[in-house]
Amino acid sequence: MEEVMLKITNLHKEFNGNKVLCGIDLEVHQGEVVAVIGPSGTGKSTLLRCVNLLEMPDKGEISIGGVSVTAPKIDRRQQYALRSMTSMVFQQYNLFNNKTALQNIMEPLMQVKKMPKKQAQESARRILKSVGLSDKENVYPSKLSGGQQQRVGIGRAMATHPQVMLLDEPTSSLDPELVGEVLDVVRKLASRHMTMLLTTHEMDFAKGVADRVIFLSDGRVLEQGTPEQIFDHPRSPRLKTFLSHYRH
Amino acid sequence: MFDASFFWGLFPIMFRYIDTTLGISLASLLLALLIAFIIAGAYYLEVPVLKEICGAWVSIFRGTPLLAQLFWICYGLPQLIVPMQKLSTMTLIIWGVAFNASSYMSETLRGALSSVNKGQMEGCLACGMTRFQGFFRIVLPQAVRVAVPGLSNNFVDIIKQSSLAFTLGVTEIMAVAKMEGSTDLKFLESFTAVMIVYWLIVTFFNYVQKLLEKWLSRMY
Ligand SMILES: Nc1ncnc2c1ncn2[C@@H]1O[C@H](COP(=O)(O)OP(=O)(O)OP(=O)(O)O)[C@@H](O)[C@H]1O
Ligand SMILES: [Mg+2]
Numbered sequence: 001m002e003e004v005m006l007k008i009t010n011l012h013k014e015f016n017g018n019k020v021l022c023g024i025d026l027e028v029h030q031g032e033v034v035a036v037i038g039p040s041g042t043g044k045s046t047l048l049r050c051v052n053l054l055e056m057p058d059k060g061e062i063s064i065g066g067v068s069v070t071a072p073k074i075d076r077r078q079q080y081a082l083r084s085m086t087s088m089v090f091q092q093y094n095l096f097n098n099k100t101a102l103q104n105i106m107e108p109l110m111q112v113k114k115m116p117k118k119q120a121q122e123s124a125r126r127i128l129k130s131v132g133l134s135d136k137e138n139v140y141p142s143k144l145s146g147g148q149q150q151r152v153g154i155g156r157a158m159a160t161h162p163q164v165m166l167l168d169e170p171t172s173s174l175d176p177e178l179v180g181e182v183l184d185v186v187r188k189l190a191s192r193h194m195t196m197l198l199t200t201h202e203m204d205f206a207k208g209v210a211d212r213v214i215f216l217s218d219g220r221v222l223e224q225g226t227p228e229q230i231f232d233h234p235r236s237p238r239l240k241t242f243l244s245h246y247r248h
Numbered sequence: 249m250f251d252a253s254f255f256w257g258l259f260p261i262m263f264r265y266i267d268t269t270l271g272i273s274l275a276s277l278l279l280a281l282l283i284a285f286i287i288a289g290a291y292y293l294e295v296p297v298l299k300e301i302c303g304a305w306v307s308i309f310r311g312t313p314l315l316a317q318l319f320w321i322c323y324g325l326p327q328l329i330v331p332m333q334k335l336s337t338m339t340l341i342i343w344g345v346a347f348n349a350s351s352y353m354s355e356t357l358r359g360a361l362s363s364v365n366k367g368q369m370e371g372c373l374a375c376g377m378t379r380f381q382g383f384f385r386i387v388l389p390q391a392v393r394v395a396v397p398g399l400s401n402n403f404v405d406i407i408k409q410s411s412l413a414f415t416l417g418v419t420e421i422m423a424v425a426k427m428e429g430s431t432d433l434k435f436l437e438s439f440t441a442v443m444i445v446y447w448l449i450v451t452f453f454n455y456v457q458k459l460l461e462k463w464l465s466r467m468y
Contacts, residue, residue, distance in 0.1 A: 054370055084376040094371035098389045098468055111385065112376035140468035160376055 002030035005195045006051065006164045011060030011071075013043070013050055020046050022219035024060070028164065031193035035206035037230075038216035039242060044199040045091075047216065048166045051197065052086045053079050065163045084112065087157035089167040093149040095141040101152045102128060102137040105159050112160055127155045131185050147178030154185050158194075165189070167198035171205070183209070203246045207231055215239050255437040258428055262445050268420040270449070272342055272410040277403050279346035284353035291354075292361050292387070293379055302354070309351035314409055318344040322416050341413045345406055353402045360395035361387060393464045400457040404450050411446070421445055 006028040013021040020043040028034050036044045049055040051062060057071035064085040069078045087108075096104050105124035109115045115123065128134055131151040141149050150170055157165055170186065171179045183205055190196065190209050200206050206213055206227065213230040215223040215238075223230065223239050234240050287302040289295070309317065321344040326332040332340070364387050372382030414423035421442055429438030 052374055054373060080376070080378060083373060086374070087376070088370075088374035090367060090371065090374075092367055094365075094367035094374075096368065096371060096386050098386065098393075100468075107385065108375035108377060111381045142468060156371075156375060166374075 002032065004028070005030045005032070005064065006197065007061075007063045008051065009061040011047070011050060011062070012058045013046055013055060014058060020219055021050065021057070024216075024219075024221060026214065026221065028195060028197055031195055032211045033190045033194075033196045033198070033209055034212045034214060035210035036197065036199045036214045036216055037201075037203070037206055037242075042216050043219055044216055045168050048088070048168050048197060048199060051164070051166055052083050052088055054088075084160070085163045087160055087162040087165055089150070089153050089157050089165065089170045091169040091173055093141070093146070093153045093173070095149055095152055095156070097141055100138050100140055101133060101144065101148075104141070104152055105156050108156060108160050124155075124159065127158055128152070130158075130188075131155045132181070145178060146174045147181045150174065150182045151185055154182070154189070158189070163195060165194055165196045167196060169199050169201065172201055203231065203243070215242070217242070251432075251434055251437055254432070254434055255441060258425070258438055258441040259445070261428060262421045262424050262441060265419060265421050265424045266445065266449075268338075268413075268418065269407070269410050269422075272338070272345065272413055272418075272420065273403070273407045275342045276345040276349060276406050276410070279342065280349035280353050280402075280406065281399070283346065283350035284357055287350065287354035288357035288361055288391075289383065289388075291358055293383055305347075306351040306354060309348050310355075314344070314348045315412055315415065317348055318412055318416060320344075321347070337416055338413075338418055341410075341416060341418060345409055345412075348409070349402055349406050352405070353399055356398035356402060357391065357395050360391040360398065363394050364390045393467075396457065396461055396464060400453070400460075404453065407449055407453070408446065 004027050006026070008024055008026040011021050011024040012019075024047060026034075036047060038044055046055055050057045051064075053069075053074065056074065059071055061068065061070045062082065063069070064082060067078070067081045067085055069082055096107060099107060102121070102124050105127050106117075106120040109120040109123055110117060125134070125137070128137060131154060133148060133151055133155070136144060136148060136152075141152070144152065154170070167186065171182050174182060179202070186196075186198075187209055198210075210227055212224060213227050214221055215230060215236075217238050223234065223236050230239070231243065234243055287306060290298040290302045318341060322337055322340045326335075326340075368386050368390065369379070369382045372386050373379070377385075410420060411422035413420050414426065425438045425442035429435040
């Protein structure tokens with residue numbers, strides 16, 4: 001087995017008394033793709049957002065690469081250190097609206113990696129090419145389709161060479177005919193052994209891309225295993241009920 | 249009844265003093281913008297201490313009349329802070345108008361900042377940028393575009409408020425109107441003329457604002 005890249009220990013998070021995560025333990029290995037599934041509102045997004053501290057966990061430990069933090073006492077320096085190990089792809093893309101497709105990818109290279117502009121530009125062009133958007137270099141997000149925006153979003157997330165990439169429902173804001181192009185890019189990343197933790201409502205996608213599937217329910221990891229184990233041989237009644245909603 | 253030749257004769261005189269009015273207005277605008285950006289930034293980034301100071305500043309300058317503030321800065325404060333006595337009345341008026349306008353402009357900017365989707369900052373943080381980088385490079389530029397109409401309104405207020413300078417003995421167009429009018433008691437002519445001049449200035453800057461908005465909206 002590859003080394004552990006992301007380790008979450010006893011993670012707790014509540015929003016004004018609403019206990020969302022109640023002690024999550026999770027390990028993701030180098031190059032592994034882990035898909036988190038579960039009912040709506042069960043805390044999948046919250047889990048991902050806690051990993052890069054967009055939400056501050058109430059309790060628990062997160063370590064990525066060599067950086068390890070213990071909630072709730074996490075200072076700014078630790079926050080930035082942990083975040084620089086990760087990157088995130090958002091359901092709503094969250095591209096920088098005042099920057100072109102190319103500049104969106106250049107921005108973290110220049111600001112975070114302190115790369116000179118020329119070099120950042122070349123790097124960003126290569127990335128844009130790998131997500132199939134070379135012709136959209138100078139286009140602003142408002143002029144891109146959802147699928148194109150999300151591919152730029154993935155490009156931006158790749159730019160800083162994160163140890164772990166977090167993808168929160170990367171396709172669920174997309175029209176069905178645009179889902180494919182984004183999934184292709186994610187599969188490509190998986191084949192290059194990018195470590196990924198993703199949430200999704202697309203069971204076929206989870207089946208196809210994930211090495212391991214986590215079923216989250218009531219703030220806990222209720223069941224986990226290979227896609228075959230989870231989808232073809234679910235054990236808990238909860239998971240069975242959940243999956244039955246997706247079978248036609 | 250209405251002395252037309254006197255009326256027309258007022259304009260060349262007033263145009264000689266228009267630079268004072270515009271000088272006060274533009275200098276106040278720049279200073280007010282600078283302070284307003286600091287206040288809005290302090291709020292958005294939740295800078296400790298500075299945020300509290302800015303809150304008090306806004307509360308004071310929004311909660312009291314401009315005329316009182318001008319008298320306080322020109323006559324009151326120099327008694328406490330002696331070096332201020334060396335400053336010209338004009339400078340102190342610019343400070344007063346700017347301090348006052350900064351409190352309104354900071355509110356305009358804060359509104360614009362909060363109109364920028366929270367996802368923009370999260371996008372910055374998620375790829376490793378600091379809050380400061382995110383603020384200055386991504387959020388603020390988007391907010392400024394939203395704020396331009398509001399800030400332009402604030403600037404129009406500044407232009408109009410610069411007329412208060414005459415109460416402190418600075419000769420700008422309002423003071424000229426009063427002086428010229430009172431020599432022959434031709435107040436109708438002189439104050440009509442001054443209203444027209446203000447209207448022309450404001451209309452001109454409204455036009456500039458439209459151009460600026462057009463230019464900004466062409467960008468993305
Ligand atoms: N910022 C917040 N403030 C208060 N409550 C929140 C906040 N973010 C999430 N929640 C609550 O936490 C719970 C989990 O939300 P979360 O978005 O993590 O669910 P999810 O599993 O991602 O759902 P979905 O499948 O619909 O995306 C929900 O009950 C939600 O209302
Ligand atoms: Mg979610």
